Each structure stands twice: as C-alpha cells, then as structure tokens.
Amino acid sequence: MEALGLNMGFEETELRLGLPGNRVRSEGEGSRKRGFSETVDLKLNLSSKDTSEKVKSFQKEKHPLPRATDPPAKPPAKTQVVGWPPVRSFRKNMLGVVQKSSGEESDMAGGNNAAFVKVSMDGAPYLRKVDLRMYNTYKDLYDALGKMFSSFTIGNCGSQGMKDFMNESKLMDLLNGSDYVPTYEDKDGDWMLVGDVPWGMFVESCKRLRIVKGTEAIGLAPRAMEKCKNRR
Amino acid sequence: MESESKRKKESPNTAELAVTASFPDEVLEIVLSLLTSHRDRSSVSLVCKDWYRAERWSRTQVFIGNCYSVSPEILTRRFPNIRSVTLKGKPRFSDFNLVPPNWGADIHAWLVAFAAKYPFLEELRLKRMAVSDESLEFLASNFPNFKLLSLLSCDGFSTDGLAAIATHCKNLTELDIQENGIEDSSGSWLSCFPESFTSLEVLNFANLTSEVNTDALERLVSRCKSLKVLKVNKSISLEQLQRLLVRAPQLEELGTGSFLQDLTARPYADLESAFNNCKNIHTLSGLWEAVPLYLPALYNSCANLTFLNLSYTALQSGEFAKLVVHCPRLRRLWVLDTVEDKGLEAVGSNCPLLEELRVFPADPFDEEIIHGVTEEGFVAVSFGCRRLHYVLYFCRQMTNAAVATIVQNCPNFTHFRLCIMTPGLPDYLTNEPMDEAFGAVVKTCSKLQRLSVSGLLTDLTFEYIGKYAKNLETLSVAFAGRSDRGMQCVLEGCPKLRKLEIRDCPFGNEALLSGLEKYESMRSLWMSACNVTMNACRRLAKQMPRLNVEVMKEDGSDDSQADKVYIYRTVAGPRRDAPPSVLTL
Numbered sequence: 006m007e008a009l010g011l012n013m014g015f016e017e018t019e020l021r022l023g024l025p026g027n028r029v030r031s032e033g034e035g036s037r038k039r040g041f042s043e044t045v046d047l048k049l050n051l052s053s054k055d056t057s058e059k060v061k062s063f064q065k066e067k068h069p070l071p072r073a074t075d076p077p078a079k080p081p082a083k084t085q086v087v088g089w090p091p092v093r094s095f096r097k098n099m100l101g102v103v104q105k106s107s108g109e110e111s112d113m114a115g116g117n118n119a120a121f122v123k124v125s126m127d128g129a130p131y132l133r134k135v136d137l138r139m140y141n142t143y144k145d146l147y148d149a150l151g152k153m154f155s156s157f158t159i160g161n162c163g164s165q166g167m168k169d170f171m172n173e174s175k176l177m178d179l180l181n182g183s184d185y186v187p188t189y190e191d192k193d194g195d196w197m198l199v200g201d202v203p204w205g206m207f208v209e210s211c212k213r214l215r216i217v218k219g220t221e222a223i224g225l226a227p228r229a230m231e232k233c234k235n236r237r
Numbered sequence: 238m239e240s241e242s243k244r245k246k247e248s249p250n251t252a253e254l255a256v257t258a259s260f261p262d263e264v265l266e267i268v269l270s271l272l273t274s275h276r277d278r279s280s281v282s283l284v285c286k287d288w289y290r291a292e293r294w295s296r297t298q299v300f301i302g303n304c305y306s307v308s309p310e311i312l313t314r315r316f317p318n319i320r321s322v323t324l325k326g327k328p329r330f331s332d333f334n335l336v337p338p339n340w341g342a343d344i345h346a347w348l349v350a351f352a353a354k355y356p357f358l359e360e361l362r363l364k365r366m367a368v369s370d371e372s373l374e375f376l377a378s379n380f381p382n383f384k385l386l387s388l389l390s391c392d393g394f395s396t397d398g399l400a401a402i403a404t405h406c407k408n409l410t411e412l413d414i415q416e417n418g419i420e421d422s423s424g425s426w427l428s429c430f431p432e433s434f435t436s437l438e439v440l441n442f443a444n445l446t447s448e449v450n451t452d453a454l455e456r457l458v459s460r461c462k463s464l465k466v467l468k469v470n471k472s473i474s475l476e477q478l479q480r481l482l483v484r485a486p487q488l489e490e491l492g493t494g495s496f497l498q499d500l501t502a503r504p505y506a507d508l509e510s511a512f513n514n515c516k517n518i519h520t521l522s523g524l525w526e527a528v529p530l531y532l533p534a535l536y537n538s539c540a541n542l543t544f545l546n547l548s549y550t551a552l553q554s555g556e557f558a559k560l561v562v563h564c565p566r567l568r569r570l571w572v573l574d575t576v577e578d579k580g581l582e583a584v585g586s587n588c589p590l591l592e593e594l595r596v597f598p599a600d601p602f603d604e605e606i607i608h609g610v611t612e613e614g615f616v617a618v619s620f621g622c623r624r625l626h627y628v629l630y631f632c633r634q635m636t637n638a639a640v641a642t643i644v645q646n647c648p649n650f651t652h653f654r655l656c657i658m659t660p661g662l663p664d665y666l667t668n669e670p671m672d673e674a675f676g677a678v679v680k681t682c683s684k685l686q687r688l689s690v691s692g693l694l695t696d697l698t699f700e701y702i703g704k705y706a707k708n709l710e711t712l713s714v715a716f717a718g719r720s721d722r723g724m725q726c727v728l729e730g731c732p733k734l735r736k737l738e739i740r741d742c743p744f745g746n747e748a749l750l751s752g753l754e755k756y757e758s759m760r761s762l763w764m765s766a767c768n769v770t771m772n773a774c775r776r777l778a779k780q781m782p783r784l785n786v787e788v789m790k791e792d793g794s795d796d797s798q799a800d801k802v803y804i805y806r807t808v809a810g811p812r813r814d815a816p817p818s819v820l821t822l
Contacts, residue, residue: 088333089739090601090631090658091388095332095416096603099444099549129357133499139528152474153499 120208126154126185126216137208143200150187154216189214263614265291275300295320302760304366305785307447308809309350322351326805328763329713330738331365332390332499335765335801337789339816343393346814352379358446360385360411367391373398377405385411385439392418396426396447403429410463411439420436426447430457437461441468443492443523448472459484463672468492471525476504482768483509491515493523494548496531509512509534522546539563546571548597558583569593574609581614585621593627596616601631601658612639619646626684627652634665635692650682654689660716660741663693665668670694676701679709689713699723711736724748728755738763746773749802753777756784761805765789769799771822777804778822783822785811786822 120137133153140146187199191210199207199214256685269292272278281294281683291707298321312319316403326342328335344366351358358380368391374384383406390393396419402412403426426446429435437457442449449472458464458481465486473494482488509529512518518538527550539545542564548571552560557576559663561567567588572580574596584591597609612635618624635657644650655674663670671692679685679701686708690698702709710733718724724744727737728751737759745768756762771788778786790800811821 086660086741087661088330088335090598090633090656091330091333091713091715092598092601093332093416095418095444096389096548096597136528139497139526149497192575 091112120211122189122211122213124150124153124214124216128216129154135214137211142204143207146199147187150214150216185216185218187216238797262287262291262294266295268293270297273298275421282567283741284416294318298360299323301325302580303692303805303807304347305809306760306805306807307811309347311808313350313354315743317354319355320358321362322347322355322358323362323364324366325364326366326391328738328761329365329736330740330763330765331800335740337816339367340789341367341816342816343369343372345369345372345660348372348375348379350479356380357382359383362387362389363391364389365391369393369394370398370401374401377401380406382408383627384408384436385413387411387413388417389413389415389417390417395420396422396424396445400426400429400582403427404431406433407434408436409434411436411438411466413439413441414445416442416444419445421445421447423447427457428453432456432460435460436628437463438463438740439466440464441466441492443468443470444469446472451477455480462487464489464519465701468522469494471495471807474498475508479504479508479511482508482515485788486514487517488515489517491518491522492521492546493521493525496523496527498531505534506768509537509737516541518542518742520544520546522549524550526550527552527643529559532556532560535560538564540566540611542567544569548573548595549576551599553577553582554579554583558769564588565590567591569627571595571597573597573599575599576610577608577683578610578614578617581670582617584616585619588622590624591618591622594622595627595629596624596631598631598658612636614677616642619643623647624649625766626650627658631656633658634662635671635674636664636666637669637671637673637677638664638666640671641677644677644681648681649684650678651684652687653678653682653685654713655691655713656689660691661693662691670697672697672701676705679705683708687711690717691715693717695719696723696726699726702703703727706731708733710734710755712738715741716741718742718744719815720749721745725751728752734758735760739765739767741766743768746770749773750777754780755788756781756804757806759806761803763801764799767802769802771799772797774799774802775822783807788820788822789818790820 119136123135124133124135135146135149135153137146140149188196188208188211189199189211191197192212194221203211242297265287268488269278269281269288271280275298278292278296282289293316295318296316297311297318299316299319299736300323301312302673304324304326306346324344324347326344327340330336331340336414342365349401352375356379359382361383362374362385366388373394376386378401386402386406386409394417399412399414402409424445427442427449430453433455438461449470449471451473454469454473455477458467464485465488467481467488468490469481469492473481475494475496475498478493482491519541521535521538521542521544524547527547529552539560540563543566545564545567547557551573554577557572557580561580561583565587566591567584567792570584570588570591570593572595576596581596596614598609600609610630610632612632615628615630615632616639619642623646624674626649628650629652632655637654640655653741657671664674669707671690672695673689674692675688675694675698676695678688683705685706688702688706688709688711690713696719699718699722702712706712709731712727712731712734714737724739724742727734728748734755735758740763744764748765749769750773752762774786774788778784783806785805785807786801787803789803791800794800815821
C-alpha cells in the first residue's frame with residue numbers, strides 16, 4: 006500500500022518517450038500517440054466475435070514485448086499498432102481461418118488433426134459427420150450444419166440463462182427461431198448445450214452432436230449451468 | 238505509329254513540312270486514336286497545339302490516379318469524348334485504417350458532371366472511392382450505354398446499389414465487386430437482372446457474403462452465353478457450383494464458392510467432370526474453406542492454370558504441395574502463409590514459369606502464432622522460378638543473405654514488397670539491420686518500379702535507394718530510418734518517384750522541405766507519425782501553390798505536430814469537400 010502511495014507521487018515527474026503534451030497513460034508506457042488502445046479497438050476492427058480475443062489483445066498492451074532496437078523509432082508491440090501489418094481491413098475480416106483456442110500450437114505444428122464427430126438430428130433419417138477442426142467459431146459450425154440438414158433450421162439455442170453470452174457474441178443473428186437446439190455429449194458423457202464454453206474448449210471436449218427438438222432441451226439448461234459453475 | 242508522325246514533323250525538308258502543315262486533323266485523330274497508353278498520349282499532347290487538339294478529341298479513356306488532382310469540370314472541358322474512366326481516390330493507407338472516415342473521394346460530383354458531358358459513358362473503374370447507393374442508382378439511370386463497373390476497395394454502398402445496377406443497366410457486360418466496405422444486407426440484388434438480360438461477360442461477387450438466389454444465378458449464367466468470368470461467393474455450395482459449371486463450359490476465370498460440403502461419390506464425380514469440361518479456365522480463385530478431400534476434382538483443370546488465387550483458403554503445406562504439382566503453367570500465385578516454407582518449396586519445384594507470388598499472413602495479429610513462412614520459402618521459390626518479378630511477402634523473419642540470394646536468382650524484379658511483420662526486426666541470424674538486403678535489391682534489380690521495405694533499417698537503406706533505384710516509382714516505408722538524411726536521399730536520388738508513403742519514421746521538417754520542387758513531379762506524398770510540424774507544412778503550402786497540403790489531426794494531440802500529412806499536386810486547387818478533421822493549408 007505504501008509503495009503504491011509513493012508511486013502515485015512520482016508519476017508526474019517520470020521521464021517518458023513521446024511528444025510533449027501527451028496525456029499520461031496509466032499503463033505506464035510512453036507512446037507517441039495517445040489513445041492507442043482505443044484506436045486499436047476501433048480501427049483494427051477485429052471482427053472476430055470472440056470476446057476472449059479482445060481481452061487477450063488488451064492484456065498485451067499492458068505488457069508489450071521488450072525491444073533491443075535503437076531509438077528513435079520505438080517499435081511497439083504488434084497489437085498496439087494501427088494499420089500494421091498492412092493487411093487490408095477487408096481481408097482481415099474475411100479470413101475466418103484462424104484457430105484461436107488456447108494451447109493449440111502443438112496442434113498447428115502437427116498439421117491436420119481431424120476431430121470428426123457424429124451429428125444426429127431428431128427426425129432426420131440419417132446421421133452426418135463433421136470435422137470440428139474445420140471451423141473456428143460456433144457460427145461457422147451452425148452454418149455448416151444448416152447446410153447439411155438443409156430441410157431443417159437450427160433453433161435459437163439460448164435458454165434464458167444463456168442469452169447473455171449469445172447476445173454478446175451475436176452468434177444467433179442469422180438463425181431463425183425454431184424448435185431445434187444443438188446439444189453435444191462431452192468427455193464425461195454429459196449432454197450439454199452447445200455454445201456455453203469457448204470454441205476451443207468445445208472442440209476438445211465434444212464427442213458427438215445431437216440436434217434435439219426444443220421441448221427436450223429445456224430440461225438441459227439447469228444441468229448445463231450447474232456443470233459450468235462447477236468448472237469455474 | 239506515333240514515331241512515324243513525329244518524324245514527319247521534324248524533317249527539315251520543306252516539301253515534307255508543307256505536307257504536314259496541311260495534315261488534316263481528322264487523319265491525325267485517327268492515327269492518335271490507336272494510341273492506348275496514357276503516358277504516350279500525355280507526351281503526344283505536349284508536342285504542339287494541333288496535336289494537343291487532336292489528342293483531346295480522340296481520347297476515349299482517361300486514367301486519374303488521384304481524384305483530387307483534377308476536377309470534373311477541368312476533365313470534361315479538355316476531353317469531350319470519354320467513354321471509359323478510371324478513378325482512384327483515397328491514399329493507399331486508408332486500406333489500413335489510417336485515413337479518417339468521411340475523408341472524401343466521393344464519386345457523386347463526378348457522376349453528375351459525366352451525366353451532362355459524357356452521357357455515352359461505358360466504363361467506370363473506381364479504387365478507394367466513396368460510393369453511395371444514391372450514386373449507384375444515379376449511375377444506373379443516367380447512362381444508357383453503360384457496360385462496365387469495377388469497384389475495388391471502395392466503401393459507402395450496400396447491395397441496394399447493386400440492385401439498381403442490375404435492374405437498369407441493360408447493356409452491362411461487366412460487374413466486378415472486389416474487397417469493398419459494402420453493407421451486405423441481402424443477396425436479392427442478383428435476382429434483379431431481368432430475364433431478357435444476356436450481355437454479361439464478367440460477374441465477380443466473390444467478396445459479398447449474403448446468399449443469392451441460386452436459381453436466378455443459374456438462369457443468368459445459362460442465358461449469358463458470353464460469360465467468361467464468374468466469381469461467386471462463399472454461399473454457393475459445391476453442388477450448386479457444379480450446376481453452374483455445366484451451364485458455362487466456356488468460362489475462362491472461375492471463383493468457386495465454398496469448397497466444404499459433404500459430397501458422396503456421385504456428386505463428387507459430377508463435380509470433377511464439370512471441371513474437366515471447362516477447358517478454358519486459366520484463372521481460379523475462391524475455394525473458401527477448402528477441404529483437401531475435394532481438391533483432386535480440380536487437378537485436371539489445373540494443367541492450364543496461369544493464375545491461382547488461394548489467398549482465402551488455409552491450405553497446409555502437404556495438401557498445397559499436392560495441388561501445385563498439377564499446375565506447371567502457373568504464372569501468378571497468391572497463397573496464405575499456412576502453406577509454410579515446404580509449400581513454397583513445392584512451388585519452386587513445380588512452377589518454372591512463375592512471375593508473381595503473393596504470400597498473405599493468415600494470422601497477422603497474433604504474436605503467439607509462430608508459423609507462416611520464413612526466408613527459406615522465398616529463397617526456394619527464387620531458385621525454381623527465375624522469371625519471378627513481382628513479389629508480396631509477409632513473413633516473421635528474414636536475413637540479408639537470403640535477400641541477396643533471392644535477387645541474384647531473380648534480377649528482374651519490378652515489384653518487391655517485403656513485409657517483415659514485427660516492426661524494426663533485424664536480420665535474425667546476424668542481428669544487423671536489413672540495410673544490405675534492400676541494398677542488394679536496388680543494386681541488382683535495375684527495373685525496380687515498386688519497393689516496400691521493412692525490418693530494422695538505418696539511413697543506409699535510403700542512401701542505397703537514392704543511389705541505385707533509378708526506375709523506382711512507388712516507395713513504402715514504415716518504422717525505418719534514423720534521420721532526415723534518409724528521406725532526403727530518396728527525394729534527391731530517385732528521378733521517377735511518383736508515390737512516397739511513410740509512416741512511423743524519424744523524418745522531420747528538414748526532410749519534408751528538402752523535396753519542395755520534387756513533389757510537383759510526384760503524384761503524392763504521405764507522412765504519418767513522423768516528426769513533421771504544422772509550421773513546416775504551412776511553409777511548404779505557402780511556397781508551393783500547386784500542391785495541396787492536407788493535415789489530418791488526431792483527437793487531442795499536440796497542436797504543433799502534423800500527425801498525418803498528405804501532399805499532392807493538383808490543377809484543381811484546394812478541395813472544398815474535406816471533413817473538419819482534415820486541414821488544408
């Protein structure tokens with residue numbers, strides 16, 4: 006506590022790199038431009054709806070990589086820099102090819118580890134199989150499932166408790182309300198509502214998919230909530 | 238043709254002079270109408286008044302690299318017979334969000350002038366312009382002969398605007414919508430082409446996302462017998478693609494839709510046979526979400542491919558290598574760096590005719606990703622593809638030695654755009670600056686027109702550029718240099734420099750002001766996040782009235798600093814449509 010108090014006093018006299026008149030930033034990183042983090046969020050326009058990614062980039066701003074290069078062009082950490090690398094915004098947005106799940110470097114190095122799971126839909130005469138590693142977001146999966154079972158539509162899979170997550174990430178924008186709800190069987194053998202956990206975690210734990218009629222899924226929600234609470 | 242006429246004019250023989258003196262304008266116009274190059278035409282128009290007149294009457298195509306360098310009034314006054322216009326608007330860095338919104342480059346004023354003076358306008362090609370739905374509707378309704386619309390990196394319109402084009406342009410032959418900031422609300426625009434409409438030759442909607450009515454698309458493709466280019470979007474499935482291919486075996490350029498679908502044996506065979514039946518395909522793109530399983534359907538078609546664009550497909554090295562084996566005639570290749578060095582080695586081994594390579598980063602912003610391509614891939618390509626002259630290469634590491642080897646193998650580079658993605662990164666083996674790499678490029682590649690530099694660079698790089706890059710026209714610099722001297726070397730040394738764009742470099746007023754006269758021979762200069770002050774910009778603006786000096790201010794930054802400066806030559810004077818964040822000095 007005392008240490009904090011001391012620091013507060015010295016802040017104003019601290020030497021920083023940067024143009025005179027720059028607002029002092031609480032992150033303690035002297036930078037040439039004000040409001041970098043705000044500009045990054047706005048201008049980089051990372052359209053991935055995965056909120057965990059945004060959190061990650063914020064954290065990076067607080068701890069930029071140390072650089073041993075000469076002044077004066079102090080090269081900031083990549084995520085801080087607006088418009089760098091010079092990839093057209095359009096191209097960034099269209100590339101839904103990046104797998105953002107944590108700890109997947111080994112997977113990337115190993116190449117294509119397929120994660121085929123069976124998909125059944127109540128009332129459909131046959132099952133299908135999907136490779137979960139071909140997708141990067143829940144939306145991609147829903148789109149693919151929608152095409153596969155094209156005579157059905159996948160229903161709004163949020164029970165009241167799940168709606169917050171759904172709305173935030175806008176996964177349900179394209180889906181019509183209907184009676185079908187995607188569920189999955191996880192490693193423990195429990196049937197869960199699709200969409201609760203981060204995508205990467207889902208891919209790791211999903212053993213099979215089942216698209217059930219809404220009436221049967223209602224009973225699912227409380228159990229799923231309980232399980233998530235236990236996980237956290 | 239041109240040189241013949243010129244020689245006649247310069248002959249000292251009086252009899253011949255008499256002939257040229259009565260050389261009828263109409264004949265001169267016919268002769269000049271055969272000139273297509275814009276630069277040739279500019280030269281021709283400078284010869285004498287007669288030639289200026291003849292040239293302006295015979296010109297039908299005009300290319301304007303900076304829409305603010307001239308006004309619609311000046312353009313239409315000089316050239317009365319224009320049928321084809323190409324306009325470029327915003328500075329290139331607007332692609333990377335460095336330009337404030339509402340900056341300008343609105344097409345509408347131009348369209349209004351064209352409606353009055355060029356009612357027979359046929360072609361419009363726009364790059365980085367602001368285009369609204371109203372403008373597209375205006376375009377569709379005011380030009381009965383309109384044939385060709387190409388929009389690249391534009392923004393401000395929605396699919397409603399496209400619907401207007403489809404509905405009203407009865408003579409449309411080309412609709413090419415690429416990489417735009419478009420509000421894609423629905424795919425119904427495609428259904429707006431009337432059933433009587435059959436003239437389409439080029440249709441590219443690959444970068445739109447909404448689903449279109451596939452029946453309407455099938456019917457459109459069936460009745461447009463001259464369709465040569467079809468690039469569909471992600472929403473089109475493999476089965477739908479097969480049906481389209483069957484209806485258009487004459488296609489020369491194909492952009493597929495999604496390549497991900499669970500196909501059983503029979504539809505797969507149909508797809509393969511549909512591809513085999515299209516014997517004229519030389520350009521292939523799309524392949525969204527391609528699953529390696531279905532790529533073999535393409536193999537036979539790849540034999541004649543000259544341009545393969547896989548920049549939206551994350552192929553791994555193995556499956557990519559298998560595909561590239563079938564593409565021996567490839568001249569242009571665009572890929573994602575997911576193919577890695579191994580994939581590029583396969584390119585070097587299989588594509589001896591390759592002239593252009595672009596490697597885009599699949600994941601440019603995540604520092605945890607340690608894959609992608611390195612110097613090895615580039616070197617491998619250079620050994621196998623000696624005709625390489627255009628490269629765009631995003632990588633995470635590079636060495637001076639590698640670049641030296643590359644240009645030794647391929648000395649004919651005209652476009653060398655190397656992006657080492659971490660700013661200010663040195664040669665990772667020697668830890669030295671990358672000066673010698675770019676030195677090697679400019680020393681060896683005498684035909685170099687375009688250069689983008691990256692990595693840790695001192696002023697030495699710019700000394701090299703100024704000394705050796707005598708044909709350089711476009712230079713892009715970021716996070717480089719040590720002092721004003723760097724920029725000065727370039728301004729003093731590169732006689733053909735037209736576009737200079739600089740960001741985050743320690744170049745200041747002295748450098749800026751050392752280029753006073755130079756800027757009038759250039760199209761534009763962009764400097765952002767450098768050390769330039771407002772006063773210096775004001776001085777520049779005062780001394781050079783034929784330049785527009787525009788400063789874009791960032792919120793709350795120091796009043797004396799010029800955060801972003803855009804300077805360009807113009808005959809139209811300062812522009813009147815700048816937003817409040819842009820100050821014209």
